[in-house]
Amino acid sequence: AGGDGGRTISPATTMGVTLAELIILLPWVYFAHIKPIREGHALIGALQVKSAENTSSNVLIGAFHAALSYHTFGDTEVREQLANMARDIPGDKRYTPDDQKKIADFAIDELKKQTTGNAKDIKHLLFLGSLIDHLLAATLQKDAPLQQIIGNNEQRRYAQMSEDALREAVRIGPNKQFTYVELSQLYAITGNGDRAVRVLNQVR
Numbered sequence: 513a514g515g516d517g518g519r520t521i522s523p524a525t526t527m528g529v530t531l532a533e534l535i536i537l538l539p540w541v542y543f544a545h546i547k548p549i550r551e552g553h554a555l556i557g558a559l560q561v562k563s564a565e566n567t568s569s570n571v572l573i574g575a576f577h578a579a580l581s582y583h584t585f586g587d588t589e590v591r592e593q594l595a596n597m598a599r600d601i602p603g604d605k606r607y608t609p610d611d612q613k614k615i616a617d618f619a620i621d622e623l624k625k626q627t628t629g630n631a632k633d634i635k636h637l638l639f640l641g642s643l644i645d646h647l648l649a650a651t652l653q654k655d656a657p658l659q660q661i662i663g664n665n666e667q668r669r670y671a672q673m674s675e676d677a678l679r680e681a682v683r684i685g686p687n688k689q690f691t692y693v694e695l696s697q698l699y700a701i702t703g704n705g706d707r708a709v710r711v712l713n714q715v716r
Contacts, residue, residue: 551586554579555593562597569611573618580622591622595639602650602658609657616647620673627677634688637681641694644674649701671702689715 558575561567579590598619601612620643626636648670651658662670678695685691692715699708 547582548584548586551579551582551584551590554582555586555590558590559593559597565606567606569607569614572615576618576622588626591619591626591636592639594619595623595643599643599646602647603653603656609661612650612658613647613661616643619643627680632680632684634681634685634691637677637684638691638694641674641678641681641698644670644677645694645698645701648674648698652701667702671698674698 554575558572558579561572561575576590576594580587598616601607601615604612607615620640623636623640623643626633627640647658647662648667650656651662651667675695675698678691678698681688681691682695692711696708696711699705699711
């Protein structure tokens with residue numbers, strides 16, 4: 513008999529309230545905390561796969577795809593790490609030319625998801641342009657194995673994709689010197705020396 517009018521709150525009722533709260537909170541906890549943690553662990557696993565010897569493109573792509581399957585805010589970090597990794601793949605003799613291209617294309621497709629819409633980020637546009645530039649540089653080397661599977665038409669397609677991304681980066685960040693440097697590098701790689709110089713002359 514107290515302020516509750518003589519009613520006694522049973523342990524069962526108290527537990528019932530607690531369970532109801534848990535039912536409400538568990539989905540939030542899972543999506544806000546557990547899923548990102550699992551995605552982080554999957555990303556670490558993907559990076560370990562990359563460092564292993566004799567790793568096929570299918571295994572490597574599968575590992576990053578598994579990390580991205582969680583669909584959390586961690587997707588951005590996974591794609592950035594994917595881009596960093598994929599930049600080193602062209603010319604890596606551990607992978608066949610077909611595998612090199614397959615990994616690069618997978619990374620390019622994922623980065624495009626970060627560079628579409630209105631909320632474009634200079635960093636991700638540069639990631640995309642730089643990745644493609646590395647692929648083109650490895651392809652255009654004399655007697656490069658990648659030339660056998662990436663012909664002139666596809667080289668032009670890659671170059672246009674990189675130019676579109678880098679010009680958008682320049683448009684968004686006209687005072688960022690490194691955007692001009694990366695665009696100039698693309699022109700230098702593709703044999704457009706005059707355009708490369710003109711771009712560098714625009715640096716403010």
